[in-house]
Amino acid sequence: MTATDFFQWVGTMPPVVQAVIVVIAFAIVVAVILFLVDVAPRSGPWYTAARLAMCLLVPFAVMWFFRSYYWAIGVAVVVGGVFFLLDYRSRAGKGYLIQLVAFMAPAFLLLTVGLVLPSIQTFVASFMNSSGKSFIGLDNYLWIFGQPDGIRVVVNTIVWVLVVPTVSTIVGLAYAVFIDRTRGEKVYKVLVFMPMAISFVGAGIIWRFMYEYRGPQYDQIGLLNQILVWFGGEPQQFLLNPPWNTFFLIVVLIWVQTGFAMVILSASIKGVATELLEAAELDGANAWQRFRSVTVPSIRPALIVVLTTISIASLKVFDIVRTMTAGNYETSVLANEMYTQFSKFEAGRSAALAVILFVLVVPIVVYNARQIQKQREIR
Amino acid sequence: MSSAMNPGTAATPQSDVAMSTRAITTGGGLNASAGRARKRLSRPWASAASIIIAVLWTIPTLGLFISSFRPRDQILTSGWWEFFLNPEVTGENYVDVLSSGTTQLTMLESFVNSIAITIPATIVPLMIASMAAYAFAWIDFKGRNFLFIFIFALQIVPIQMALVPLLSTFSRGLNLFGLQVTLPLGASGGYAQVWFAHTMFALPLAIYLLHNFMSEIPSEIIEAARVDGASRGQIFFRIVLPLTMPAIASVAIFQFLWVWNDLLVALVFADGGAAPITKLLAEITGTRGNDWHLLTAGAFVSIIVPLIVFFALQRYFVRGLLAGSTKG
Numbered sequence: 001m002t003a004t005d006f007f008q009w010v011g012t013m014p015p016v017v018q019a020v021i022v023v024i025a026f027a028i029v030v031a032v033i034l035f036l037v038d039v040a041p042r043s044g045p046w047y048t049a050a051r052l053a054m055c056l057l058v059p060f061a062v063m064w065f066f067r068s069y070y071w072a073i074g075v076a077v078v079v080g081g082v083f084f085l086l087d088y089r090s091r092a093g094k095g096y097l098i099q100l101v102a103f104m105a106p107a108f109l110l111l112t113v114g115l116v117l118p119s120i121q122t123f124v125a126s127f128m129n130s131s132g133k134s135f136i137g138l139d140n141y142l143w144i145f146g147q148p149d150g151i152r153v154v155v156n157t158i159v160w161v162l163v164v165p166t167v168s169t170i171v172g173l174a175y176a177v178f179i180d181r182t183r184g185e186k187v188y189k190v191l192v193f194m195p196m197a198i199s200f201v202g203a204g205i206i207w208r209f210m211y212e213y214r215g216p217q218y219d220q221i222g223l224l225n226q227i228l229v230w231f232g233g234e235p236q237q238f239l240l241n242p243p244w245n246t247f248f249l250i251v252v253l254i255w256v257q258t259g260f261a262m263v264i265l266s267a268s269i270k271g272v273a274t275e276l277l278e279a280a281e282l283d284g285a286n287a288w289q290r291f292r293s294v295t296v297p298s299i300r301p302a303l304i305v306v307l308t309t310i311s312i313a314s315l316k317v318f319d320i321v322r323t324m325t326a327g328n329y330e331t332s333v334l335a336n337e338m339y340t341q342f343s344k345f346e347a348g349r350s351a352a353l354a355v356i357l358f359v360l361v362v363p364i365v366v367y368n369a370r371q372i373q374k375q376r377e378i379r
Numbered sequence: 380m381s382s383a384m385n386p387g388t389a390a391t392p393q394s395d396v397a398m399s400t401r402a403i404t405t406g407g408g409l410n411a412s413a414g415r416a417r418k419r420l421s422r423p424w425a426s427a428a429s430i431i432i433a434v435l436w437t438i439p440t441l442g443l444f445i446s447s448f449r450p451r452d453q454i455l456t457s458g459w460w461e462f463f464l465n466p467e468v469t470g471e472n473y474v475d476v477l478s479s480g481t482t483q484l485t486m487l488e489s490f491v492n493s494i495a496i497t498i499p500a501t502i503v504p505l506m507i508a509s510m511a512a513y514a515f516a517w518i519d520f521k522g523r524n525f526l527f528i529f530i531f532a533l534q535i536v537p538i539q540m541a542l543v544p545l546l547s548t549f550s551r552g553l554n555l556f557g558l559q560v561t562l563p564l565g566a567s568g569g570y571a572q573v574w575f576a577h578t579m580f581a582l583p584l585a586i587y588l589l590h591n592f593m594s595e596i597p598s599e600i601i602e603a604a605r606v607d608g609a610s611r612g613q614i615f616f617r618i619v620l621p622l623t624m625p626a627i628a629s630v631a632i633f634q635f636l637w638v639w640n641d642l643l644v645a646l647v648f649a650d651g652g653a654a655p656i657t658k659l660l661a662e663i664t665g666t667r668g669n670d671w672h673l674l675t676a677g678a679f680v681s682i683i684v685p686l687i688v689f690f691a692l693q694r695y696f697v698r699g700l701l702a703g704s705t706k707g
Contacts, residue, residue, distance in 0.1 A: 007571060015495035018570060022499045030506060038612030099611045100518050107511035107582055111533060114579025118544035119536050125544070171432065178429040191433045194440065197689040198682050199640030201657045205664060205678040206443045209671065221458050221671070223442055255436065287422075316537050319642040319657075323664050338539050339646065347543060354539040365535045369528070 030106075037102040055079055119358075126351035140352035149332075154356065156246055157315060157334045161360070164253045164314040165307050171254070172261025172306070176269055177291065189266065193259035200256070200319030207252045208324055211238040242330035249331055252320050257313060261306045268302035269295060301371075308368050315360055334360075447472055447675035454671045472676035479673060480659055483651050486677060493639060493655040493684070495570055500577035500638045505631055507578070508585035509623065513615050515586070516593040517601060527590070533583040542647050545576060549648070569653035576648050577638050585630050592626035593619055632692050639685050656681045 006025075010018050036054045058079050063072035078101075129136050144150035172192075179188040195203060212222030213235055220226040225235040238248045272295055280290045296303075318335035321327055327336045334357045341350035446459045448468045453461075477487040484492070515527050549572045596619065604614050620627075645658040660677050667673060 011569065015491050015570070016498070019495040019498040022570075022574065023502050026499070026503055027506065030510075034612050034615075038610045100514055100520055103510045103514035103518065103615075106507045107586060110507065110575075110579045111530070111582055113548065114545060114575070115533055115536055115541050115583070118541035118548070121544035122540045175429055175432050178425040178432075182426075182429075188429060188433055192436045194686070194689075195436065197636060197685040198440070199642070199657050199685070201640070201642055201660050201664075202678045202682045205660070205674050206439045208664070208668070209443055209446065209675065210439050212671075219457050221454065221456070223438070223458065223460070226458050226460070255439070258436070316539070319640075319661075322642065323661050326665065335537075335539055335643070339643065342543055342647075350543060354537065354542075357537050358535065358540055361535055361537055365532065369531065 033102055037099050122351045122354050125347055126355045128348050128351075130346045130348050136348070140348045141356075143349060144352060144356070150337075152330055153332050153334055153337045153353075156330075156332065157357075157360070159246060160250060160253070160314045160317055160333060161311050163247070163250050164257060164317075165310040167254050168257040168261045168310050169265075169303065169306055172258045173265050173303075175258070176262045176266035177295075180266065180269055189263065192262055195256045196259045198256070200252075200317075201323050203252050203256055204320050204323030207248075207255070208239070211248060213237050239325055239331075240329050245325065245329055246331050249320055249324055252324070253314060253317055257310045261310065264302055264306050265299060268299040272298040304368070304371060308364055311364050312361060315357060315364075443675050443678060446671065447679050449672075451672040454675065472672045473680070476673045476676040476680065479663070481654075481662060484654065484659070486656065486659055486680065488652075489654050489656045489659040490680060492570075492649070492653055493657070493681075496573050496577070496645075496649065496653070496655050497635060497638045499570075499574045500581075501631055501635045503574065504578040504581035504585055504634060505627060508582055508630075509589050509620065509627065510615075511582075511586050512589035512593050513619055515590045516596075517614075517619070518611075530583050530586050534587070538580050538643070541580070542643070545579075546572075546647055549575070569649070569651070572648040573644065573653065573655075576644050577634075577641070580644070581634050581637075585634065588630050589623060589626055593623055596622050628692060632688065635688055636685050 010021055013021065036050060036058075055076070059072045059076035062075045063069065126140055127135055127137060129139075144154070175188075175192060179185050182188070198206070209221075210223050211225075212220075213225055214220050214222070216229075216235055220229055220235055224238065228235055239245045276294050276298070277290055280294050285293070316335050317333055318339065321331055321333055321336045322339070325331045327333070327340060332340070334353050338350050338353040338357070341353060442459045445462050446454050448470070449459065449462060449472075450467055450469045451472065453465075453467065454472075477490075478485050480486045480489065515523065515530075600618060600622075601614060604618055609617070639655075640657060641655075642657045642661055645655050646661075649655055649658060656677075660674075660681055663670070663673060663677060
């Protein structure tokens with residue numbers, strides 16, 4: 001049975017059975033490898049046999065499963081090399097190398113194939129034409145920035161990343177402070193945290209229903225338009241009129257992310273030293289002054305985590321725009337436009353949009369890496 | 380979070396993750412009850428504000444939930460708040476939506492697909508990530524810090540960067556410098572593509588979070604096990620994994636929510652018969668955007684599993700947290 005046979009056999013099973021079989025098969029492979037790795041670095045005839053078996057069995061298993069000499073040769077070289085090094089270094093009491101490789105290899109293999117190589121390919125592809133065959137320099141980028149639609153996509157993305165983190169964090173923080181140590185705090189938290197478990201597609205449908213428009217002569221079925229009518233206003237096409245429709249989409253992400261901000265900030269507020277707050281109270285500081293000069297500085301790391309996480313989520317927002325307007329009516333953002341170009345077979349433009357997205361994420365992560373470094377230095 | 384990390388928030392650098400993991404695991408006011416007496420809200424306006432926020436945050440979901448049980452003609456002609464004047468309940472919308480769908484599969488089948496996609500895409504990356512995290516935390520080697528920062532930095536890469544080349548890798552096989560390393564996934568690739576993709580994209584964050592938690596295990600415990608003759612594998616399975624359970628549980632819930640709620644990866648990798656429910660819902664929204672009886676019920680079918688997992692595991696989290704706090 002080769003890998004292809006195995007996957008074809010699995011493919012004939014019902015979907016959930018497939019899932020379970022794959023997980024079990026994976027767990028067995030991991031267990032066997034870890035077992036061999038575990039017994040290998042010790043001394044004694046039995047362990048030597050295990051090592052020998054590993055040197056022979058692993059490449060054979062690979063050849064049998066993948067029907068690939070390259071893989072088998074590669075694995076044999078790696079396994080043999082590791083054992084050589086292991087034997088060599090274990091004399092100095094450093095018999096850990098094989099374990100290190102076994103523990104790390106799956107993650108590194110997947111990260112290389114799944115993230116590192118593709119990102120490089122995307123970067124290169126952003127300088128190629130739509131078929132990916134000829135080099136056209138910066139044309140894809142010029143195309144994006146050379147037309148009002150492209151600029152609007154970038155501007156919209158920047159609006160998202162400015163508004164969503166700010167509003168979610170402020171509302172989440174206020175809510176966390178208000179409900180801190182009140183009766184029914186748990187229920188309050190769950191109500192606001194619940195949208196986190198709802199998919200963006202689901203959230204998109206929920207809010208399209210809130211914004212639903214009927215002509216003034218009909219009964220409204222969308223709550224927001226009904227409220228407008230109750231107050232004597234005209235029903236509005238919330239999702240059709242730029243630039244406000246972008247903000248009505250932004251409301252959805254704020255609705256989802258506020259719960260996240262609230263839970264993290266709330267836990268961090270509970271960690272603020274009571275003595276500090278009491279001391280401030282004795283000094284005559286009122287509630288707002290205590291909040292500003294004691295609570296906020298103490299929860300600063302948590303605020304950074306929350307702002308970063310939500311900023312990155314807003315940069316990559318895709319599902320909400322896709323399900324609510326599909327990027328029409330001037331609401332498109334980078335992630336959505338990237339998918340649109342990809343489905344139009346414009347690989348180069350799609351790649352260029354992905355690279356712009358990458359460039360926008362970099363400063364946020366660099367800032368965070370610096371923060372981590374600072375914290376490590378303090379320790 | 381949701382997307383983790385949101386999720387949509389899957390890849391998120393978190394500068395103080397042990398803290399945030401704990402924050403998530405706390406969920407309710409666990410710490411609040413410890414040592415401090417509860418008091419009523421002293422400020423009436425704060426109380427009013429929090430009630431208003433709670434109501435604003437709940438009403439949209441409530442409205443959709445009520446609508447999903449109203450008869451079709453009532454949904455389309457009157458607002459869901461009219462339900463309280465004229466309560467009439469039907470399960471028909473759910474029956475309809477489960478049997479509707481695209482030419483290739485029904486909503487019910489896509490619901491099963493979602494389960495089939497989510498189980499391996501949650502468990503496999505956690506196994507791989509916990510092994511790598513263990514190596515980073517407890518095996519000392521040259522270049523460890525550099526490699527770890529590299530993994531952290533991989534979170535910079537938005538998955539949008541990797542999607543298209545990865546798709547061609549799946550369909551053509553991996554080809555390195557003219558050498559065919561793997562065969563294409565081919566016809567069997569329906570779910571396999573999605574599993575692989577989710578596993579790869581989950582790794583940087585999962586390794587980072589689990590490493591932070593694992594490296595906090597007191598080294599005396601591990602040294603003691605060493606002295607007793609435990610091997611690396613035994614230490615990993617018997618000591619490190621059990622002590623890391625709270626972190627594994629919270630990473631698992633985030634990964635589960637992220638995979639279940641994902642649309643982008645599904646659109647690119649899950650074609651035809653393997654499409655999860657989010658993809659089908661997005662299609663229905665595009666083509667039948669005014670069939671509110673289908674959309675409301677469909678949305679709830681897709682929401683119900685993450686909500687169950689979310690609430691069920693919250694309790695488990697609290698227990699895991701208590702176990703973690705007694706370890707010293």
